[in-house]
Amino acid sequence: MEKRPYEFELERINALIKERGARRVGLQLPEGLKTVAIEIAAEISTETGVDVILSGSSCYGACDVDEKLARTVDILLHFGHSENTFRKHFLSKERTCAKKEYNSFGNAFLSKKRFVLEENYQEKVVFIELRSTVDIKPVVESAVAELTGDCAGLVATVQHVHALNEAKIVLTRSGKKVIIGKSSNVTYDGQVLGCEFSSALVPCDEILFIGSGSFHPAGLARYTGKRVIAADPFTMQISIFEPETMRKKRYGVIARARDAKSFGIIVGMKSGQFNLSEALALKRKAIAKGLAAHLIAMDEITEASLLGFKVDAFVNTACPRLAEDYVHFNKPVLSVNEFEVVIGERGWEGIWP
Numbered sequence: 001m002e003k004r005p006y007e008f009e010l011e012r013i014n015a016l017i018k019e020r021g022a023r024r025v026g027l028q029l030p031e032g033l034k035t036v037a038i039e040i041a042a043e044i045s046t047e048t049g050v051d052v053i054l055s056g057s058s059c060y061g062a063c064d065v066d067e068k069l070a071r072t073v074d075i076l077l078h079f080g081h082s083e084n085t086f087r088k089h090f091l092s093k094e095r096t097c098a099k100k101e102y103n104s105f106g107n108a109f110l111s112k113k114r115f116v117l118e119e120n121y122q123e124k125v126v127f128i129e130l131r132s133t134v135d136i137k138p139v140v141e142s143a144v145a146e147l148t149g150d151c152a153g154l155v156a157t158v159q160h161v162h163a164l165n166e167a168k169i170v171l172t173r174s175g176k177k178v179i180i181g182k183s184s185n186v187t188y189d190g191q192v193l194g195c196e197f198s199s200a201l202v203p204c205d206e207i208l209f210i211g212s213g214s215f216h217p218a219g220l221a222r223y224t225g226k227r228v229i230a231a232d233p234f235t236m237q238i239s240i241f242e243p244e245t246m247r248k249k250r251y252g253v254i255a256r257a258r259d260a261k262s263f264g265i266i267v268g269m270k271s272g273q274f275n276l277s278e279a280l281a282l283k284r285k286a287i288a289k290g291l292a293a294h295l296i297a298m299d300e301i302t303e304a305s306l307l308g309f310k311v312d313a314f315v316n317t318a319c320p321r322l323a324e325d326y327v328h329f330n331k332p333v334l335s336v337n338e339f340e341v342v343i344g345e346r347g348w349e350g351i352w353p
C-alpha cells in the first residue's frame with residue numbers, strides 16, 4: 001500500500017477500540033481529508049468488527065467536535081487537531097461561559113442537560129493529531145531565498161511541529177537566527193491554530209510557516225503584522241503573505257459597515273465557538289449607541305443562512321476567521337474588534353492587538 005502522508009495511528013486506534021470494548025465508533029476528519037474517510041473507516045471496521053459512522057458535518061478545528069455524533073457512539077475519533085489545545089483553548093472557555101449564561105437565564109434544566117452530555121462526550125473523544133510523514137528539509141531549503149532578514153520566527157500546524165527543530169537546523173546553517181516561539185495557549189512550541197498565533201510573537205520581522213493552504217499564513221500575517229513566508233512540504237510551493245495586503249481586505253468591510261443602523265449578532269453553536277456572554281455584551285453596546293441589535297444563533301454561518309435576516313450588517317462571535325477567509329458575504333460581517341471600531345469604541349490600530 002502507498003505510504004500515507006499523515007500518521008493515522010491505526011494500530012493505536014484498533015488497540016483502544018478493543019480495550020474499551022467499543023461497538024460503535026465515530027470518525028471526524030477535517031474537510032481536506034474527507035476523501036480518505038471511507039478507506040480509514042473500512043480498515044478500522046475490518047480490523048475490529050465495529051460499526052463506523054462518519055461525520056458528514058463540517059470540521060474546521062479543535063473547536064468543532066461533532067458533539068451530536070459523540071453522543072451516539074462509544075468512541076469519537078477526531079482527526080487533525082490536538083487534545084490539549086481543545087481543552088486549553090476551547091473547552092474551558094465554553095464551559096465557563098456557557099454555564100454562566102445558561103444560569104443567567106435561570107434555565108436549570110437546560111444547564112443540567114447540556115453539562116451531563118458534555119461530561120459524557122469528553123471521555124469519548126479521542127484526538128489523533130495526524131503527524132505528517134513527509135520530509136520538510138527540501139522545502140525549508142527553498143524557502144531560505146525568500147527570507148529577507150537575518151532573523152525568522154518558525155511556526156507550523158500540529159501536523160509538522162515535530163519537524164520544527166530539523167527546519168531550524170537547515171535555517172541556522174544558512175546563517176539565519178531562528179526563534180521557535182512558546183505559548184501557554186497551545187500544546188507545542190511553534191504551534192499555531194487558525195485563531196491562535198501567540199507563538200509567532202517573537203522579536204523577528206518575518207515568520208516562516210510550515211504547512212499547507214493559505215488559511216494559517218493569511219491569518220498570521222494579518223494578526224501579527226509580520227511578513228509570512230509559507231512553505232508547503234507536500235507541494236513544495238512557497239508563498240508570501242504581506243500583512244498590509246491581508247489587512248486592507250478588512251478595512252473595506254469595516255468602512256461599508258459604518259452606515260449600518262441594525263446588526264445581527266451571531267452566536268456560534270459549535271461546541272468550542274459558543275460565546276453568548278460576548279454576544280450579549282455587544283448587543284448592549286450597540287443599543288447604547290442607538291443601534292438596533294438582534295442575537296442570531298446558528299451552527300453553520302453561510303451566506304444562505306444570513307440571507308433572510310433584515311439587518312444592515314452582522315457581527316460574528318463564533319470562529320473569528322470565518323468572515324475573513326472562509327466565506328464571501330454580501331453584507332458586512334465583522335469581527336468583535338471590527339465592530340468596536342465601527343461604534344467608536346476602538347481605534348483602527350487596535351483591531352489586531
Ligand code: SF4
Nearest residue numbers: 060061063194195319
Ligand atoms: S480558526 Fe476558527 S475553525 Fe479554526 S480553530 Fe479557531 S475557531 Fe476553530
